[in-house]
Amino acid sequence: MITPTHYMLLSAALFIIGVIGVMVRRNIIIIFMSIELILNAVNINLIAYSYQLQDVIGQVFAVFVIAVAAAEAAVGLGIILAFYRNKETVNIDEMNLMRW
Amino acid sequence: MGEAIAFYTLAAFILGFAVLVITTKDTVHSVLFLVLDFLFVAALYVMLNAPFLAAIQVLVYAGGIVVLYLFVVMLVNLKRLPEAFQDPNRHGRIGLILSVAVLLELAAIAALGVGSVAPVRTAARALPVTGNTEQVGWMLYTSYLIPFEIASMLLLVAMIGAIVLAKREL
Incomplete structure (x- = not known):
């Protein structure tokens, strides 16, 4: 019997894998992909509860999450391209122009 | 029984490919593992009786966003590996340890919280x-x-x- 707890644990594990990617990797493209993994973890949770409660609102919110993820990817990748044109790097440790 | 087998198979693939995404050295391989991960998440949506979301997942994520990532990876011509320069002030290991601690905390909350809250049964929306x-x-x-x-x-x-x-x- 698969309960919502199982889906919650799967979602938590996927979320933490994304967080580890953000914390440990230094390639900013990999970090953006980790953020996509985190958003997917959120969606799994929403849809699991939509199924459990037999209500489509969870799926409506998942549609909004996907829309925001698409917007985030477009703007983020635009920033990466603009930065790469100036500094020739995608290493976030070298992206310290605005750090005091 | 069939549901359990399907869930555990999909969960294993999703988590395995997610780990590959963040551990692979080659960024292009990482993007391709991300496509596979999204496809297995779409399969999970089908299992959860959400076929529309599964189609959106395949079209928008696996089709659109990942192609955008591939374009950027190809445009950004990496002459030297991004991992070459290391900031001495960066403590990746501490981040890893903290993340695992948060995972254990979430798992404990999920495992101990089972049954303590009565499942809310809303009337099905008409x-x-x-x-x-x-x-x-x-x-x-x-x-x-x-x-x-x-x-x-x-x-x-x-x-x-x-x-x-x-x-x-x-």
């Missing part, structure tokens, strides 16, 4: 349409019309912003 796609569309165009319009505005702004950012000179 929608005038049947079928998953029809129901999602009905909700989007009635109760959630304003958030839907705001989301479309957000996408428009993001599109203009991405074009402006990626242009060579303003």
